[in-house]
Amino acid sequence: MYLLGVTYNLCWSHQQLSTNQQQISPAMASGLTDHLWSIVELLTYKVVPEPWHEPKKRGRKRIKPLPDPNQSKRPRGRPRLRPLPDPNQPKRPRGRPRKVILSSSTV
Secondary structure, eight states: OHHHHHHHHHTOOOTTTOOSSOOOOHHHHTTSOSSOOOHHHHHHOOOOOOOOOOOOOOSOOOSSOOOOTTSOOOOOSOOOSSOOOOTTSOOOOOSSOOOOOOOSOOO
16 A cells, blocks of 8 residues: 555656646645656665654553562462362262162052
């Protein structure tokens, strides 16, 4: 999109701006340049980047200092009331218990 916009403004003459004698681009009409640019001239034009400035620190200053990364963190959430289950014992079955047939002689 950038390349299309730059070529539209610098390289292409426009019928509404041009007179019979002279081809005029929007950049020429606004006084940014004095001639129509070629695509090669546009692509080889060197722009000097602005010098880097450290950005300003935004927001309020910290009241409390940052925590020490070497110090252990405090536990979060509720404390555990029961101990963790033993991984060696089988788990208790979940859900509804199975129906047990009391006697095999039913009429």
